[in-house]
Amino acid sequence: MHKVLVVGGAGYIGSHMVKRLGQLGCAVTTLDNLSSGHRDAVLCGDFIHGDLANTALLARLLQPGRFDAVMHFASFIQVGESVQDPAKYYENNVTNTLHLLGAMRAARVNRFIFSSTAATFGEPQYSPIDERHPQQPINPYGRSKLMIEQVLEDYDRAYGLKSVCLRYFNAAGADPDGELGERHEPETHLIPLVLQAASGRRSHISVFGRDYDTPDGTCIRDYIHINDLCEAHWLSLQSLMQGAGSQRYNLGNGQGFSVQAVIEAAQRVTGRTIAVQDAPLREGDPARLVADATLARQQLGWRPQFADLDTLVRHAWAWEQRMAGLT
Template sequence: MKTILVVGGAGYIGSHMVKMLLDSGYRVVTLDNLSGGYREAVLGGDFVFGDIADSKGLDRLFAGYAFDGVMHFASFIEVGESVRNPGKYYQNNVAATLNLLDAMVAHKVNACIFSSSAAIFGEPQHVPLNEQHPKQPINPYGLSKWMIEQILADYDHAYGLKSICLRYFNAAGADPDGLLGERHLPETHLIPLVLQAASGQRESITVFGQDYDTPDGTCIRDYIHINDLCQAHLLALEKLLAGSKSTAYNLGNGAGFSVKQVIDVAKKVTKQPISVIMGKRRAGDPARLVADSKQAQTVLGWQPQYADLATIIAHAWQYELKMKNKE
């Protein structure tokens, strides 16, 4: 039984990853400072309250377990906040990650799965975005992710630390079993915001711009079901543990969905009215952001199981209702 450290395993993606690893027969240790995650979202394995900014704590953790690999999800993710407060993002997403990588090198743990972002590409020069697309991030969040990808390449060259970086835009949906889902404070992602409007948790949803060069005039974005995303991470981990070279893959749903599509499908799934406010465009919002995942499908054998938008929203709605009923 291989032992995997999941950093940020109490967060949205991390908690779903922990569940999948446990279901797949791995021993799992979660490290999380609970700044954006929830202890009850970690459904099994060992939980360690701590922070990768604490190098001494990391040394004790790595001394206490024989880790076969590390999966790193512990990043701040709000683009707007990264522009307003870049120091927070460089300190956590870059400097603290260096502590983690140094602990891995010191304890000879040579397999790292890194949750990167398609934000490393910046303004799209072509859509969908493949792995070769120029990397020109336009905000500190995207820059922090690209910096770590480059640092990982250097750590491979110098220390033999192998990594696979996975780049994607929007994780969406919820655990089909209804045990886990998306809980951000504040919530900034479209699908949960739309569903909060459907459940009465918020009064309305604002659409920023309806005059883009897309079929219905609203922005098209990439939404990948959280379980499909975790499946890609699991396949990448298995590849790395089997001796793969360091590499990176883009993960996408292939076509993308517009803001209007998301709202329309949410109305059908929830059978609830959703109040929509039409707002002006936001600065820096490209018309389309879709990642090309052909390479991940070919090399990793990744095949998304929940590509249908209605399924993604139905699973998220199940969790939204569960959380509302808890109140």
């Protein structure tokens, strides 16, 4: 039975991971400051309300022998906000993560799974993007994540702290059981925004540009189901527990779906007409962001189970209906 500390386990991805760890028989503890997470999303294990800035709390929590590994989901993630307020991102995503790693070192916890991001790559030089792609982030959010990736390389060499960095492309979908889903404030992800327009919680969905070099002119992104992300974390944990070295993996389905394709899928799944308004291109939006996840498939044996767009949207729609009071 693995003993796992999940930092940020009350958020979107973290809460799904906590549920999965509980199903797998792990002893799971969640640490979350609830700045963007929800206490009722933590469905199993112990919960501690606290912040990574509280080094005394971390020292009490991380005692030798208490945890086998730590999973870190407690980062700020809004690109635009990171440009407007970079200090917030460097303080939380970098400084607070260093606090966590320091407490881990003191407790001799040497396995760490880190939620990284495709934003570490910056503007894509080719697609699909594999692990060899240059990392040249173009915003403080991406830079903050890359900094921790670099810190982890140094900590491995100096202290033997083994880590897996998982670079998500576009996390999407919801718990197939209907117990969990996305509850961001503000919401910035395309699929929940489209479904909020379908449910009536939003008047319309904006399409930012129809002149991209793609088949239908709208941006293409690689959407990965939340449960498939959790499976990649579980396989990464298994790998570290079995003595594997540090690694970095890109996670995606390897196929992209355009904004227009997502809207059409949502209309099929919901049976509702979705109001769409065209808007100007947003600066810095690449035409395509698609992952090459070959390495994760080869080394972890990872296989996405929910790669079909309609299935992904269907799970998200069940959650949106709950949030909108339609069920």
